[in-house]
Amino acid sequence: MPELLPNLDGFLWDDVLDSLYTQAHEFWEQDKPEVADAIAELADALAAHPPIARLRSEA
Secondary structure (H helix, E strand, O other): OHHHOOOHHHOOHHHHHHHHHHHHHHHHHOOOHHHHHHHHHHHHHHHHOHHHHHHHHHO
């Protein structure tokens, strides 16, 4: 049901992505590379998602 999807416009995507990359770095420093890589991959995927990329470019 598309009406149940969140409104992507309601997020500050640069802040969300910065936070995810910061968390990934913190896990890397804690010697947890698997978690760090997973978080970084999530951030990369979100940044590349066309609707999010469009919103970031319009900001």
